[in-house]
Amino acid sequence: MNATNRLLSLSPIDLIIIGVYFAVVLSIGFYLKRYTKTGEDFFLAGRDMTAWIAGLSFLAANLGSLELMGWAGSAYQYGILATHWYWIGAIPAMLFLGVIMMPFYYISKTHSVPGYLKLRYNEPTRALSAICFGFMTVLMSGINMFAMALVLKVMLGWDISVSIWVSSLTVALYVTLGGLLSAIFNEVLQCVLIWAGALLIPILGLIEAGGWNGMVNKIAERLHNPTYTHLWSTLGSFTDNPMGIHWTGIVFGLAWVISFGYWTTDFLVVQRVLAARDLRSARMAPIIASVFKMAVPIIVILPGLLALAVLPMKLVPQSQAGPGMHSYNEVLPLMLARYCGPGLLGLGVTALIAGFMSGMAGNVSAFATVWTYDIYRPMIRKQAPDAHYVSVGRWCTILGVLVSIGTAYLVMQFASIMDYVQALFSFFIAPLFGTVILGMMWKRTTPAGGFWGLLSGTLMALSLYLWVKFDPSALRIVALSPHAKTLAEDMYRALWSWLTCAIVTVVVSLMTKPKPLAELDGLVYGVTKLPAEDALPMWKRPVFWAAIVAVVFVIVNIIFW
């Protein structure tokens, strides 16, 4: 690709900054290898992380291409409505995980979420969950790789295949060497670099647009549409907002099912919290992460909105982007090219690469753990020395990366990265949440109920997806409106999938024999004696900080109503 076909050229200073980043992440991997000897070290970072490190890692594992590229593009496409995925679509679930659910995950000493399902239900439920999770994880990892390679191609003219192989092999190397410990250390570093590289865009963008009010007025003038900057007031009808969604889809589909499913049962993020050094740290980690999560729209959504206000060109969907045109997913690179010169440009590119690598590393390390502990050990080799499982974990890391590379090439066939990811969530995450929450909160739930609920919920999501795929008119039934866009369809599909799981779980449970209460100790609410926090001062209690975050969350939603 010649210089005229790319957004910008890197100077030697930019290349130094990117080179330093790669050197540091690899050095961390080599340095931490000496601390990664046992399975507990490799798969759970020795369970010795502080609340801050676990919390930032918890957040960074989610800051992949999904966050940086996809949601900036979604903000350009749908306006401020995309913020719902950061606020009501994340904060309540993260607080719920920290306050309510974390004690059961932590006290049970499980290595993974499928491992919890084994303890609470039975082996088939674990197997179904582990296989679904492994499948989803490598797909997500492939999405991350593709998104990064696309950015590097658009921005710098780098070949997609070279970008995919270089970045993925770097991640494979440092995760293989240091396991989860290396992944977590690098995720915290990547989290800081993402903020350092991305925060300048909204600052300079707001200066150019004339502040928040200037930006809002410019968007309304250019689009002849005032709905792009309202969070809730346009959700009364499917046709009143750019996303084509109703508030019921946001509240019940996104906030309840997808958000709680992702943040409380997706092992990619939960694994980071399981690595905390004690129960209080494990409970505080998601609460600390929620504070930063609430601020992420500043570096992701705001640049998308600013692009609507200041960019001279009109961006189009990926499938319509011809020569000389730019797609929604190129919002961040375009804004970077607008404001950043040598040095800052290198930092911005490093922030994007860091985001993609943290997402990849999160997927790969979680995949290695689930494959080793929930598929290989129970199904292939039950009794083996600890060192054998560490070795399997290392090989799984490499295998996971190679499968992800294959997936990256598959993802290129899909028009929109985000829509694809949301579809995946509703297949696996929504029913999994139904199974976990019922098992954790209702002692009457039986092993048979858990298994059939999970299976039926997953099949329902898949069936609804295929139904609309082959008969688009079915959208009016699945998403309650023929005007619903893809994201809205995903929300409702997740809701039906979760409801199917919950109903089948309850009905089958009432017809089958529950486990004895003694077997549910440490796993189920009402049967487990939770450690008291009365001795802690108020300001050290997770509940206190969760309440403060909840109040701020309500206030910001009202401000941007």
Added chain:
Amino acid sequence: MVSIWFFIGMILLVYGIVICAAGVYQLYSPPAATLTLSNLHAGIWWGAILFLIGLFYTIHFRPSKTK
């Protein structure tokens, strides 16, 4: 084990120096293509901020102290 905050401090320190120096260089030798808001010289003050944060974390979490 060396604290992760030390690694973060070090990388921010290096980045701060490089970016600030690049910003100063562009002040006296502006690039041919003018960026939007280039008059604000963002590289200089953003680099300085990164340098100060990096310096604090490098000193506060240096290995001899964390041991």
